[in-house]
Amino acid sequence: MEWEVVIGLEIHAQLATKSKIFSGASTAYGAEANTQACAVDLGLPGVLPVFNEEALRMAVKFGLAIDAEIGLKSVFDRKNYFYPDSPKGYQTTQLHHPIVGMGHIDIELDDGETRRINVTRAHLEEDAGKSVHEGFSGMSGIDLNRAGTPLIEIVSEPELRTAKEAAAYFKKMHSIVTYLGVCDGDLSQGSMRCDCNVSLRPKGQEEFGTRTEIKNVNSFRNVERAINAEIERQMDILEDGGVILQETRLYDADKNETRAMRSKEVENDYRYFPCPDLLPVIIDQDYVDAVKETLPELPDAKKARFENDHGLSATDAAVLAANRDLADFFETAAKIAGDYKLTANWVQGDVSAALNRLEVGINELNITAEQLGRILQLIKDNTLNNGGAKEVFNALVEGKGDDVDGLVDSLGLKQVSDTGAIEEIVAQVLVDNPKLVEGYLATPEEKRGKAMGPFIGLTRKAAKGVNPQVVMEVLKKKLEEL
Template structure:
């Protein structure tokens, strides 16, 4: 039987506020345990929550970024359950009236194809603390620094049909939140976490199969692998005449498998009800308009502009707009050198190659966008040739030329890479090479005219060598041909 996979994602994004969603405690990562858990975060008796305006603004920005409805009113509810990392015994969340309504995200594939994934809603909630299971005499230690960090939970419709689509969706969300600057998107530190709902159904069947929810899937790669494993498991189960159980499973990256989380003794009953300590959040149109007017250009718009205005290919436009850092780097290079295609080639070629080799993010590139732009400019104005340009790039990569924006010029100067375009000087070098190569000249002369084109390469090489690579190759070619043909 042919099976179809149905996937929905719940992505939790930690918002990059300075303070927590309901308290004035810092959200900085990595502090000593419980030093950033204030009375409100600890749920001490009598304390009360007050909502962080930045968390609201960021959630709305996200909503605008996915063309979602932003309801006038949203309400916080309490989700009640006991767990040691949940200090109040309830999580303040939004069950019935979330801050962001239905929207959609466009995902892109390598072949340039795209697909729209619907977002059901996104809501604000508070993060829980962390349980540390190292041995404290058989006890678990609780660190509540993370408790109260603002989370935006983005809930998709079950619109994805493959692990690839799910990964592309997750990347699109990552790209939007980092473009907006509302999250650092750092999956390794847990700033972005993902629960995956997976089910399979016979191809052509409309009704959904029973789904499993996979928790703890915290990298793009793991999303693909967890889904791949889970789909295989479910299909195998069904083909063997079994049934998929609706349950929560955990992805174990080391074993590369999903495992059933021990079935709880009773079904959860979270007893959601409106949080009486918080009032309805009412957003007026002027506020929403103000945020919309100040939204940065988002990946989809950038991609279109790169294609339409700058004339890049769909593939190049997609790669260069995938992250805000990449796009900003490219745009600066383009601004400095003035040629979009050259800028795109250099960023995706020489630069990305070097970054990949050393495993660096573009933000950590040793060559700045200004330096690369200037370097490309020097190729464009014939100051250096392509070969020299690669040397200059290497030098800049290793910090030569200093970190000033004119360091490309400094390297060119120091290494004497300036291209020789003085035809008198080039002719003198050519004459010398011809004098030094009587045998090759003789061969050239004796060859059939249509074979001579290939043989000229030897002479070009010799002249370039004599110029230490600085002679303009086109000039060398033209002048050599003239002089050799004159000898025939």
């Protein structure tokens, strides 16, 4: 039978606020366990939550970025369940009245097509703490530093059809929230996590099949792999005439398979009800409009501008627009260089290679957009050749200096294009290497092209920065004159 895959994602993104959603404790990552949990985060008797308005502003900003309805009245609810890292015995979240309603984003597929994916909603909630199972023989440790960190949970419509689409959707969301600065997007620290709902149905059937939910997948690659593994598992069962159990599963990346979690955790009745300690959050259109004013240019708009205004290919534009820091770096450099295509090639070539090699982000690289722009400017006016430019680039990346023009001078990379000057250098090389000249003259006519190599090398060694094109011409002429 032919099956259709139905996928919906729930993405949790930590909001980049300084303090927690309902307390004044810091949200900074990596502190010693339980040092960033105040009485409110510990859920001590008698404490009360106070809503952090910065989290509201960020959530509204996100809603506007995905062209969603903004909830002018949103309400916090309590979701009741017992778990050691949930200190109050309930999570404060938004069930019926989320801050962000129906919206949408466009994802690019491999064939260059774009697909619109609808976003059902996004709501504000608090993160839980962490259970630590190592180092407490027979017991578990609880770290509540993360408890109360603000999250938005972004729920997609079940409109994704392949694991690749799901990964593209996750990537696009990552790009949007980091563009907005509402989430740092650090997947390795759990700043963004993804739950994947997967089901299969016979092609053409309207009704959804039974779905499973893969919890807490935390990389683009694993989203794709986990979903594919789950699709395969479900298809095997269905093909054998079996039934899918609605359950929560975990993805094991080492074995590339999904595993059922304890079924007990699935059967919870969360007994939601409005939190009586928090007032409904009421905002007006003026507030929304004011937040709208602060929206930056978003990836889609930037990509379109790169294509239309600067003649980049769709692929180049997409890659450069996907990351806001990289896009800013690119644009600053391109403006100085006066050549968007050349800059695009460099950013995707040498710059990307350096980032990968050093495993750093663009802002940690030892070269600024201004410096790259200057290097490219020097290529454009023939002061540097490509090799020289790479040499300056590498020197900067390795921290061997920070003045581009100074490095060009000190490394002797200034390109000599003046034919007279090059003729003098070549003449000297020929005088200094009589044996080579003898050898050359003894070489049969048809092999002389190759035999010219050593002279080129020697000329360039004698004068760094000589224009190789000019060297070739002069050499040819001089050798023929012999």
